[in-house]
Amino acid sequence: MQRRLMYFFKIALIIQLFIGISAWAGQDASKLYLPGDITQEQAHQVMAAAVKKAVDNKLLMNIAIVDAGGNLKAFMRMDGAFLASIDIAIKKAKTARSLNMSTYELSKLTQPGQELYGIEVTNGGMAIFGGGELIKNKDGLIIGAIGVSGGSVAEDMSVAQAGAAVMSK
Amino acid sequence: MQRRLMYFFKIALIIQLFIGISAWAGQDASKLYLPGDITQEQAHQVMAAAVKKAVDNKLLMNIAIVDAGGNLKAFMRMDGAFLASIDIAIKKAKTARSLNMSTYELSKLTQPGQELYGIEVTNGGMAIFGGGELIKNKDGLIIGAIGVSGGSVAEDMSVAQAGAAVMSK
Amino acid sequence: MQRRLMYFFKIALIIQLFIGISAWAGQDASKLYLPGDITQEQAHQVMAAAVKKAVDNKLLMNIAIVDAGGNLKAFMRMDGAFLASIDIAIKKAKTARSLNMSTYELSKLTQPGQELYGIEVTNGGMAIFGGGELIKNKDGLIIGAIGVSGGSVAEDMSVAQAGAAVMSK
Amino acid sequence: MQRRLMYFFKIALIIQLFIGISAWAGQDASKLYLPGDITQEQAHQVMAAAVKKAVDNKLLMNIAIVDAGGNLKAFMRMDGAFLASIDIAIKKAKTARSLNMSTYELSKLTQPGQELYGIEVTNGGMAIFGGGELIKNKDGLIIGAIGVSGGSVAEDMSVAQAGAAVMSK
Structure with a gap:
């Protein structure tokens, strides 16, 4: 009761x-602020969808959302989620937006011998492994990015994509 | 419809x-994580109460919540709220917890000629003006802190206190 | 006399x-502070066991202990131990706690081509080689972590494990 | 039993x-290491004397000891002591040694209008209020410094001086 x-x-x-x-x-x-930029209400929807995906898959995640300017809009750390992932989730979101690609795509370009090898030490530290995804609206305009950290890269990506998907459909 | x-x-x-x-x-x-530390659900309640206070008073705020260890638990930037206040809100919350006092109390100790003058350059930068408040549970145990930035110091404090109050009653 | x-x-x-x-x-x-978090007295016991192990094996170590929130609790540099290891020992302890795994486990995930390659530039620098171990109490609850630096990775790990073992038995 | x-x-x-x-x-x-530099055993004695002083006066302190090179030698955070004081205690010890004066003396030189006004933003942040004291041996040679943070400036200074006194008599 x-x-x-x-x-x-x-x-x-x-x-x-x-x-x-x-x-x-x-x-x-x-x-x-610019019209079209991700709003608090939209960030809530993205966050809720990401958390739901995490809960459904029994994952403990840190989830960060940045706006089109790459600035933090919303953040949440689930109970028991890694402390290191506070910074990593935020960096994944910022990195995705600041290079306009998912951090998984970036991870392939930053291996030894590849074009962007070493980029991670710029910008005060970039995240160069999967879990950062762009947030686009229905027209394909980039309005922000989401970064997720706490599970395997595949898990982080699935949660980030579940969050971002809410805005594009 | x-x-x-x-x-x-x-x-x-x-x-x-x-x-x-x-x-x-x-x-x-x-x-x-240690039992008693602020949970995601509690952070939600604190955040909701702080946002409600901000909305009621037509304020655009950045709101950050840290746990007992001073680590970021939740964050939200309302639409149109200052970009500078992302870092300030987070620092206010961390500062309050890491000195176990509100940042308003701290502001009085850090003026030129006062005891803690200059403390703001330690810890990678501390916030030494009002808007950071401790979050205590019903027993008075410190379980985290909230930092608010976006309005005047009095406004920031009122929103932070409205958020923190949810846990102590 | x-x-x-x-x-x-x-x-x-x-x-x-x-x-x-x-x-x-x-x-x-x-x-x-939250009940259950590592105490000064417990940190002393962990430190004493780690130093004893180092002395027994004629090793010169830096030893750092953090609490459940990842904040420094105790530190000691043995005479003649590396200066670089001050920061490394502290980072090993913080890294272990903030990812809830030993830094040796982490070292396998962070090699070129592996999932977490590049993670070391986040969080202001993480230690991605062995010598950081979680400190758990008898119930398995994580109450902190210990980081050791000064010898080979195997030596660092053995000293860190000797320290952490005191709390779990 | x-x-x-x-x-x-x-x-x-x-x-x-x-x-x-x-x-x-x-x-x-x-x-x-240089002969005469503070040893682990001496650091233990300094730490024990400082903690005893803190306990006798019911103070919760962070205590840091650096060697003649200004590098961290030992650290301890008493249960319930401020988290912010981890960095502050270490910075007090480093600051004292790196300017060869107590941070209380320094505090007078760094007020607005005084000679060293603004020095606190150099060296990655210096502590410019009391609580950092030089550690000298019986011959007056500087062999390190101690930084204490957690109480009022007067309390911090009294604990730091109690620690340092062990080496000079």
Whole structure:
């Protein structure tokens, strides 16, 4: 019973949250960021889809979302997820946006002997393994990126792609 | 109508999110973090209360939550909120936890001629103005901290306190 | 005779040290850190076991211990031990805790062509070779990590493991 | 009874520790560091005296000791002591040694309008408030420094001075 109450409490909070934001957005803030950039509400949807994918697959993830300017928009660390992955998730998102490719694609270009070998020491440290994916809107415009860290590269990629997919369909 | 559908879609997503996490927590992850540390679900509640306060007062905020170890747990930047405040919000939360006091209290100790003048250049940069508050549980145990940046110091503090208050009552 | 006096002086100091701490712990400080996290007294035991192992094997080591939050708890550099190993020992301990694996395990995942190749440039520099080990309590809960640097990787690992073993048995 | 056993176990460990080190020092390591530099055994004595002072005054401190080269020799964080003070204690010790004065003396020279105003942003961040003290041997030779952080400046200084005093008398 108490659990049920908690449950409705949480939903109520979140409803208030979204209603408030809807009312607010488009007013005073409208001159402060580019139209089309990922919004807080969209970041929420991307985050929720990524977390759902992680939970469904019993993964403990750090999830970071950056906007079109490569700046952190949202972040969450699931309970028990790696501490190192705070920075890695953020770097994966930033790296993906700042090179406009997934960090998995980048990983192939940065091996010894490949073209971008050594790039990871620039920009204060880049993430050169999979788990960073671009977030595109329905028109294919890049509006941000998502970085996921906590599992294997394949797992990180699947969670990041599940998050990014919400915006492109 | 479409708006209404979106609305229920969002709630459904979030419900799944919390149910999933509830089932997951306390199982495999239980050896990976100390019991009592702020959880993802608690961080959500703190974040929601802080955002609600910001929305109610028409403020555009960056909000960061760290755990008892000072490590980033959750972050959100509201649409149009300052880019500089990404780092400031995170530093405010880390600073509050790492000195076990609000950054407003700290601000008084760090003025020229005061005891801790100059402390801000340690720890890779500390935030020495208000907006970082400790998060304590009902027993008074420190379980994390919240940092808010985007408005005046008084506004930042009010939002941070609104977030932290959720855990202590 | 003088040597013998010095000897008892040292023991007396250390006894006072431990008695004092035992009386102090659990009083005013009890709201300031999570129960279960590695204590000063436990860190002492881990450090003593690691140093003993180093001495037995005529090794000159830097030894660092971090808590569950990845924050430095104790450090010691043996006379003549490498200066570079100050940072390496600390990074090994932090790296182990922040990825919840020994840095030896990590070393296999970070070779060219492997999944986590390049991870070392994140988090302000990670240690990706052996010598960092998790510290678990008797229940298997991770309460910190130990990093050792100064010898070969095998030597570093043996000293780190000797230290960590004290807490898990 | 069990407590008593634990007690002797601890002392036994520490005795082995010191005996081991005494046998070891002066052999292979003798070409690796300057004669007269602070030794592990001396650092232990300084640390023990500082911790005793802290315990006697019910203070929760971070204590760092650097050698004559300004490199970290020993560190300890008491249970519940500030996380921020890890870096601050280390920086106090390094700052004291690298300017050959206590950080309290330095604090007077670094106020607005004073000669060294602004020095704190050099050297990757210096500590410009009291709590860092030089460690000198009986002849007045500087053999290292101690940095203490966790209380008021006066408390930090008293603990640091108690530690350093062991070497000069």
